[in-house]
Amino acid sequence: MPDLPPNNRQGLPPVMGTPSTGALPDSGAAPRTPTAAAAADLAAAPAQQGPALPPPRSAYVHIPFCHRRCFYCDFPVVPLGDRADGSGGSGAASIAAYLQLLHREIATAPPGPPLSTVYLGGGTPSMLCPDQVGALLKALDRRYGLAPGAELTLEMDPASFDQARLAGYLAAGINRVSLGGQSFDDSVLASLGRRHRLADLLQATGWLRRARARGELASWSLDLIQSLPGQGLSHWQRQLEAAIAQEPPHLSIYELSIEPGTVFERRLERGELELIDQDLAADLMELSQQRLGQAGYGHYEISNYARPGHASRHNRVYWSGAGWWGFGMGATAAPYGRRQARPRTREAYAAWLVARDHALPALAATEGAPEGSVGMAIDERWMVGLRRREGVNAVALARAAGLGHQQLAALRQELAPFEERGLLLVEGERWRLSDPAGLALSNAVLRELLAWWPAEPAAGH
Numbered sequence: 001m002p003d004l005p006p007n008n009r010q011g012l013p014p015v016m017g018t019p020s021t022g023a024l025p026d027s028g029a030a031p032r033t034p035t036a037a038a039a040a041d042l043a044a045a046p047a048q049q050g051p052a053l054p055p056p057r058s059a060y061v062h063i064p065f066c067h068r069r070c071f072y073c074d075f076p077v078v079p080l081g082d083r084a085d086g087s088g089g090s091g092a093a094s095i096a097a098y099l100q101l102l103h104r105e106i107a108t109a110p111p112g113p114p115l116s117t118v119y120l121g122g123g124t125p126s127m128l129c130p131d132q133v134g135a136l137l138k139a140l141d142r143r144y145g146l147a148p149g150a151e152l153t154l155e156m157d158p159a160s161f162d163q164a165r166l167a168g169y170l171a172a173g174i175n176r177v178s179l180g181g182q183s184f185d186d187s188v189l190a191s192l193g194r195r196h197r198l199a200d201l202l203q204a205t206g207w208l209r210r211a212r213a214r215g216e217l218a219s220w221s222l223d224l225i226q227s228l229p230g231q232g233l234s235h236w237q238r239q240l241e242a243a244i245a246q247e248p249p250h251l252s253i254y255e256l257s258i259e260p261g262t263v264f265e266r267r268l269e270r271g272e273l274e275l276i277d278q279d280l281a282a283d284l285m286e287l288s289q290q291r292l293g294q295a296g297y298g299h300y301e302i303s304n305y306a307r308p309g310h311a312s313r314h315n316r317v318y319w320s321g322a323g324w325w326g327f328g329m330g331a332t333a334a335p336y337g338r339r340q341a342r343p344r345t346r347e348a349y350a351a352w353l354v355a356r357d358h359a360l361p362a363l364a365a366t367e368g369a370p371e372g373s374v375g376m377a378i379d380e381r382w383m384v385g386l387r388r389r390e391g392v393n394a395v396a397l398a399r400a401a402g403l404g405h406q407q408l409a410a411l412r413q414e415l416a417p418f419e420e421r422g423l424l425l426v427e428g429e430r431w432r433l434s435d436p437a438g439l440a441l442s443n444a445v446l447r448e449l450l451a452w453w454p455a456e457p458a459a460g461h
């Protein structure tokens with residue numbers, strides 16, 4: 001059975017998952033456990049062919065550096081210590097060496113049309129100084145061009161930047177910020193292994209709010225984690241109120257997932273971490289949906305809420321099934337639907353880049369001008385599509401997979417228990433999960449669907 005859908009915790013590609021969502025490539029970083037050999041596979045074949053995709057107009061760039069690794073996080077990151085910074089001091093040499101690799105990868109990437117969205121994710125990209133961020137944007141501009149009005153997002157951590165640095169990023173061209181707040185509770189932040197505290201978070205949101213009010217920043221987003229150990233409805237209600245008070249135009253709310261190799265996983269195994277049950281997690285999501293709805297936020301994807309006009313264009317590209325370029329250690333790219341995972345360590349990434357340089361002529365043939373029809377695998381389009389509020393066109397997806405009406409009816413029959421409970425809504429050709437009940441239990445529905453899907457004959461209809 002294929003992995004479950006991306007949790008979209010990044011602008012695009014590193015890979016994440018939650019116990020309730022399963023693991024998959026995120027908004028851009030690579031699958032959690034790719035072997036070096038698999039990662040060097042430059043052109044992964046799609047599982048089933050969908051309609052041909054146009055060339056990507058989005059790019060994800062992975063900046064792996066963090067001050068320290070948070071207890072829950074298994075992203076491809078390189079912890080450099082609490083005082084490290086791209087502008088000098090400890091860690092500066094590591095950052096500079098990595099940026100050289102990244103520039104090489106971008107400069108020699110296959111060609112494509114101007115980019116409409118760029119996401120500099122991490123890691124903690126706000127450990128780079130504004131010049132370094134500006135140089136990356138210029139490199140992408142040289143290679144592809146940046147379309148007029150392109151959405152250029154930078155992921156930032158509270159306590160990793162000050163107001164002058166924010167101004168530098170904006171002057172360098174960044175027009176959207178994604179801020180990793182996680183919680184408005186100091187004891188929770190400490191228990192997550194975060195370096196920042198509430199005061200840092202409030203300072204950062206204040207700077208972002210004011211930059212937006214002055215018209216210097218088009219939009220910004222706040223990340224929070226829900227379903228933390230011991231969390232109840234009243235604690236979560238307070239988090240939501242605190243978040244709304246900061247007026248972020250966009251909110252990403254991720255359910256805690258316990259990832260392999262993390263401090264949280266070890267604590268769970270030792271019986272030191274008590275997770276909340278699925279019913280309570282669903283209640284927390286329902287509360288988010290209701291309260292944020294009242295506050296004017298639309299729930300446009302399972303983990304994402306936005307004020308009108310502020311849905312992330314970059315994430316939408318990802319969820320829509322369009323392709324994207326990916327650059328850097330641990331990044332996943334999917335040009336023309338071909339998923340390509342880069343290695344998750346700097347050493348392996350450097351070696352991968354050497355191998356890639358040798359393969360460039362062949363790569364140009366497969367990435368730049370693909371032969372034959374490719375597209376996001378059909379099963380993946382179900383998974384990604386059903387996480388969105390608008391759902392999927394089931395008839396079109398079935399047709400693309402070579403399935404006929406009878407088989408679609410059989411699948412609907414298989415999923416009837418979910419439809420009877422009001423979790424799955426079938427509205428003509430469109431199938432979608434109800435909000436919030438269906439979205440909260442999306443994994444159960446998707447597991448059933450994907451268990452059925454590959455077993456069916458896919459041709460001759």
Ligand SMILES: C[S@@+](CC[C@H](N)C(=O)[O-])C[C@H]1O[C@@H](n2cnc3c(N)ncnc32)[C@H](O)[C@@H]1O
Nearest residue numbers: 009072073122123124157180223254255256257
């Ligand atoms: C890749 S992180 C990068 C953002 C930034 N470094 C930070 O932590 O603030 C993007 C988001 O993923 C979420 N995240 C990472 N690991 C998670 C996990 N195991 N469970 C739930 N959310 C997680 C956090 O909310 C984080 O803000």
Ligand code: SF4
Nearest residue numbers: 066069070073122123
């Ligand atoms: S700062 Fe962000 S990317 Fe770095 S370890 Fe923590 S959650 Fe992961």
